[in-house]
Amino acid sequence: MKISFPHMSPVIVYKRLLEMFGHEVVVPPTPTQKTFDLGVKHSPEFACFPLKVILGSYIEAIEMGAQMIMTSGGHGPCRAGYYGELHSRILKNLGYDVEIVIIDAIFPKFNDFIKKARKITNGASIFKVAKVFKVVYNLSKAIDRIEKRIEKMRAYEVNEGDCDKVWDKILKKFDKVNTIAEVEAIEKEAYGMLDNVPVVKVEEDSKIRVGVIGEIYVVMESSVNMEIEKTLGKLGVETERSQYLSDWIEHNIIPKFMRDKKIDNIIDEGKEFIEIEIGGHAVENVGYIKHFKERGFDGIIHLMPFGCLPELVNQSIVPTIIEKFDLPVLTIPIDEQTGKANNQTRIEAFVDLIKGKKELRLNNGKSKIS
Numbered sequence: 001m002k003i004s005f006p007h008m009s010p011v012i013v014y015k016r017l018l019e020m021f022g023h024e025v026v027v028p029p030t031p032t033q034k035t036f037d038l039g040v041k042h043s044p045e046f047a048c049f050p051l052k053v054i055l056g057s058y059i060e061a062i063e064m065g066a067q068m069i070m071t072s073g074g075h076g077p078c079r080a081g082y083y084g085e086l087h088s089r090i091l092k093n094l095g096y097d098v099e100i101v102i103i104d105a106i107f108p109k110f111n112d113f114i115k116k117a118r119k120i121t122n123g124a125s126i127f128k129v130a131k132v133f134k135v136v137y138n139l140s141k142a143i144d145r146i147e148k149r150i151e152k153m154r155a156y157e158v159n160e161g162d163c164d165k166v167w168d169k170i171l172k173k174f175d176k177v178n179t180i181a182e183v184e185a186i187e188k189e190a191y192g193m194l195d196n197v198p199v200v201k202v203e204e205d206s207k208i209r210v211g212v213i214g215e216i217y218v219v220m221e222s223s224v225n226m227e228i229e230k231t232l233g234k235l236g237v238e239t240e241r242s243q244y245l246s247d248w249i250e251h252n253i254i255p256k257f258m259r260d261k262k263i264d265n266i267i268d269e270g271k272e273f274i275e276i277e278i279g280g281h282a283v284e285n286v287g288y289i290k291h292f293k294e295r296g297f298d299g300i301i302h303l304m305p306f307g308c309l310p311e312l313v314n315q316s317i318v319p320t321i322i323e324k325f326d327l328p329v330l331t332i333p334i335d336e337q338t339g340k341a342n343n344q345t346r347i348e349a350f351v352d353l354i355k356g357k358k359e360l361r362l363n364n365g366k367s368k369i370s
């Protein structure tokens, strides 16, 4: 049976997971305007934008032969918990014969979880399941470490696009890994390749850093966020996101007593501003603003999908945060109309603002900007 999944970077991790369990995998194409149009056409108008893009992406995967789709569920006030069921009904009404396997929390429906997990793991033994998950988890961590380095380097590369060429080569190599040793060897090779990328030397004090926060899908999937990190890199800005796949795995799958407490601590910081659970990553995002401020970042770009309640609430808190942390925040709404050209001027103006602010600070309040 051919199996697919929602297109959310880095797709190589989900692809390897399914392939290592012996599935024939259909990788959905990178979302384009055609994907958005398909999703928008067949979704309820008021649905949040990620639901529409993912629906369009499913239709493209089904047209490529996918018979089963693996996705995650959700709980709490955010709509993500309904995605699987809603997508399933829409696709059925459109006449598509596809099974959507929604992986939810282990409890309270333990038997249901095991039934679905066995479909995904193709009936593999517990030893094989543990081995595959270890490889895939290490792969996600390696990918995130390399990407974090590239997000910094892009700002200083002499020849625009050099880092991305390395990134593409490395992803192709990761696409074939079967063991942790192979992941480690490729990661080492990646750093060697990046060390050879010519970069401009910039004083540590003059570096401009921007944190990219917001709803998980639009933060992680560059095809829907105007490739925000590349756009900022070209403007000489280092970036770091609030969402990485390995952090998500660490926080959502690894038991609390075993995991790194970074995300738990960031969520605790966010509770100063949002005391109750409102869904999505709203509380975590606010915590990240504080986290980035404490690490000396110069500004925040907040990505908010159309129809997203948690991020709408966050947007209303942004003025308080700007005042409290003296940190510029630019909120960019994301929908099917969002294009690079639409937002380029806003992003450039924002970068000019934070550069000017930094220069003012470095010159003890005397700006060189006339």
Ligand code: SF4
Pocket (backbone or CB within 6 Å): 048, 049, 050, 051, 078, 079, 080, 215, 216, 217, 279, 280, 281, 305, 307, 308, 309, 310, 311
């Ligand atoms: S966080 Fe927002 S965009 Fe994402 S599923 Fe929930 S409501 Fe939709």
